[in-house]
Amino acid sequence: MVDSVEVAVVGAGFAGLRAARDLSAEGRSVVLLEAAGRVGGRAYSRESATDPGTTVEVGGAYFHRYHHARLAAEVDRYNIETQPAAPFKVFRNRLAPGDHNAAFPIPPEEFLEAERVLFCLIRDARRIDPHAGLENQNLKDLDISAHDYLNALNPPPVTSQLLRSWIWNMMGQRVEDASALWVLQLIASHDYSVLGVLLSLDEVMTSGTGTLTNAIANEVPDLRLGEAVHALHQQADWVDLAYGAERALRAEHVVVAAPLNCMRELRFEPPLSGPRAEVVAEGHGGRGLKLLIHVQGVPEGISCTGDGVFPTLYDYLPATDGGRILVGFTDRDSFDPADSDAIEAAVHHYLPEAVIVGTDYHDWCADPYVRAPWVSPRIGQATRAHKSLGEPHGRVHFAGSDVSVLFPGYIEGALETADRVRAEING
């Protein structure tokens, strides 16, 4: 006798957890199947490897209450304690021929030109309706490399480096490979504000995102960890799932809330088709790498950007030994996180005074159940498939930050898609 439920949810990240909890609360029978041995997916707080006793986030962490309203509501629902992100007090923008160290990231002589460039970014972002899907809006001329797009705007040097650094950080790939359209989509989602994107690094959960994901998981009646789904075979009135070690489940609806770059390992019957199938087969290009670097001898509130292999390196938390834990962003193709000499050189590029105590990270690209950190399309992908990545395929529905229309790449996007699939299933 095959187990049977109304809804099977695949993946217990924020999207799958919220969908499973809310569908269960509406009285449906729901099973949540998670391949890993823990919930949370790319929201992953755990004890620091370099500073025992300190909780760190090796995945998603920051949010802004105004833009990320669903996440703020979840935080409030479970009374999760939060705190402001470490404020930036000293900016170092390191680039040849001259460095810029100051309390403001751009020098006064660039203010007017910087304003012009920001205006152009906002003007182009205004062509985007962030709810409509990037493939539906005649935007191919913006789906070019962020490098070429910025060159055409001709920003002054410090402004240019600052933009390139943050784009590399936010896109998880070099500006040459990242799509300018995806940058503009983020600006459009954050109320057409460039600063809105940067200022969304505003607040964090004091004891880690795990406090929230575990609280949601406690309200999911049937959660099965260590159970990877392999195949989804649709019949007329149900879907047969194969999962774990030769286990089977029958569900009226399935919510696939697994990362986009894992979907090519799922056997869909009938198979996915059209541009969505192409993008699933190719995988998106996000390769972002977040390193937590424990240092001594560095002032609180430091924010570095520039021409190093870490496009951004900034303050995160105080360490118990009086030092600081910094976040260094780069991408997995540009950097080997196991190379301690390379880490030292990359930190010293900005902070020659730093003494490195140790480094901590999670290699999301190598994680078999994630395969990539956060979604960042290759040039040309978003204008082929964006909204359509999340469209239902018969009785199979798609959730997760990677297929979010409004906030792709953010926890908020994962929560947004949970609401969408719930509405789809409820008809």
Ligand SMILES: Cc1cc2nc3c(=O)[nH]c(=O)nc-3n(C[C@H](O)[C@H](O)[C@H](O)COP(=O)(O)OP(=O)(O)OC[C@H]3O[C@@H](n4cnc5c(N)ncnc54)[C@H](O)[C@@H]3O)c2cc1C
């Ligand atoms: C380093 C890093 C920094 C980030 N920074 C931020 C930030 O500051 N702010 C922010 O908002 N967002 C940030 N993000 C993005 C954010 O963490 C993610 O977008 C969000 O957590 C994704 O949630 P999800 O539910 O869509 O997917 P996931 O959290 O990836 O959950 C998917 C789940 O599916 C499971 N799974 C995969 N395959 C299968 C299978 N076959 N069967 C069963 N289960 C399966 C996985 O194990 C996983 O648990 C960051 C991400 C990373 C990696």
